[in-house]
Amino acid sequence: MSHGVFAYTWDLVGDPEAAARIAGLGADTVTLQAAYHSVRGITPWHPTHRVVHAEHAAAYFRLRENRWPGLRPLAPTWGVENPDRFGTAAAALTGAGLSVEAWLVLTHSSAVGSAYPDVTVRNAYGERYPYALCPSHQLVRDYALTIVSEICDQYDVDLMLEACGWLGFDHGSHHEKTEGADLSITARRLLSLCFCPACRTALGAEADRLARSVRTAVDAELAGGHPTPVDATALLAHRGAVIADLVREAKSLAGDRRLLLMATDDPWVTGPDVGVDFQSVAPDAFVLKCWGDTQAAARQLKAAAERTDLPLIANVTALDLDWNGVTELLEAGAAGVRYYHAGLASKARLDRIRTTIAEARR
Template identity: 85%
Template sequence: MRHGVFAYTWDLVGDPEAAARIADLGANTVTLQAAYHAVRGITPWHPAHRVVHAEHAAAYFPIRADRWSGLRPLAPTWAVDNPDRFGTAAAALTAAGLSVEAWLVLTHSSAVGTAHPDVTVRNAYGERYPYALCPSHQAVRDYALTIVSEVCAQYDVDLMLEACGWLGFDHGSHHEKTEGANLSASARRLLSLCFCPACRTALGPEADRLAASVRSAVDAELHGVSADPIDATAVLNHRATVIAELVREAKSLAGNRRVLLMAADDPWVTGPDVGIDFQNVQPDAFVLKCWGDTNAAAQQLKAAAARTDIPLVANVTALNTEWDGVSELLEAGAAEVRYYHAGLGSRDRLDRIRTAITGTRR
């Protein structure tokens, strides 16, 4: 059984003790960021820095210009000293006896979306989400698959895919100021439906009617009146087709490498965990976010296990102070565990990861 932990390249590069510290947790796998969105992170254990501000989405592997056409990721401008930070960190982990998975965020990039607004998600009001690249566009699919192919060409590692589909209304903006409207989960999902030109083409004549219905439903909720339910089957079917093909192509590029997909068995879901029907997409493993209530996470795993024979990986967070381990998740059907996060955690939280691994190893 694989017990893995998430880590960032900046947790390892420049810290000669980091790989051994991670290995001491008892994990045998590290999911290491190779293409990642903007973030501010703390590094409690690094000898040279404490706060890392990754100002934009970036690739942490060498960007070979001749391999890219159209969209391409940016290099991390805050880390110009080493163009192969992923390779450096991965080598340290391998030397410590750990296997490495490349953590690839594919369609979440404010940098690319701001530079190329024509390929971003556009809601029913015509407003764009610059952090969300829409995979209906061939240019976005090419961008995502080039990330996959370049990592495979440069490293012999497995892959974990995050944001392998649409991002929506949530998980995007800085200094979020939308909570006061008390939007329901339904309204937030409606605001996550994409009506960019590529999606409109795929939907055909249905697009205008559906967009108008979405606007009416959202406005009705915001203004405190009732609205008719929305039938978004056409959009969900379109999403399913695009995502399934993207995963198939990624697997083809990966060859004999494992492809793990962060996913939720709900076609309405948008964000880091792509919303799909588990029976229609075929990665080597599904990674399910189990960050909330343990009983709810166990039920989620049981429901997923009943729908697919593909192995399930429980993504659990040790950063939650109420976290109480993973035994119930393993009993519910998880075949593997990934712990979030070996770089962000305090000593107490890392101790809890170590205890969970040693207490459930089999």
């Protein structure tokens, strides 16, 4: 039974006490940010700063110039000057007796998407989502796999993949102003389908019909009606095949390293937890988001366990005031837990993580 916590590199670099503080939670593993999207985060425990504003997606590992023939991530320009923040933080953690998983966000990057708009997701209206790289493009797959290979080449760590597929309508724009349209989950999922040139090529003649169906359904709902049914079987199958191939290649690069995939077994889902058929994708373990209602999360785990023999890791958030611990999740079949987030949590929340891990180990 593995218990791990998430952490950012800036929680550790420049804080000589951080690794020992995290080890004191009782976890055995730290899922450490190595390639990550833009974010503003508080650092309540760091001795020299309180708020970190990561202005764009960045790679926190050493960027070797000759390894990036196509798309490439940016280096961080905030915080301490250190070309290998991941390596520095990982060394501190292993020195404290903890194992490390590299936390890799692959297809969520406004920085890369803005620089290379032709490889971003495009909805049925032809509008681009600059934060969402479309893995139908070989350039995007090469970019994602280079991130994986660079981590494996430079560090002896396991891997956790986030955003290993499509991001959609609901994830990551500026000052979001879409709630007032009262879009249903169906409409939001339709607006998350990609019709970029690469996806259109994969679909062939089906692409035009499907795009028209999506526009008709969404416009009907926006006009106050109900969306007509849309058959997206071919596009979902295409997405599933691309994701399965990407995971397969990443696992090959990982070798003996353990590869965990943030996922859900609903193929309509887009975002950080990729929507896939659990029987068609083969990481070493699936990481299921178990935020919110604990009983609902337990039901999700039980249902997933019926569709895969791979271990299921429960991703829980200690930042939620209504968090009810992990007992029900472990009873539902979770083979491990990852607690979000050792750097963002208050003292009371860190105490709760510590107590929860101790109770689970009894």
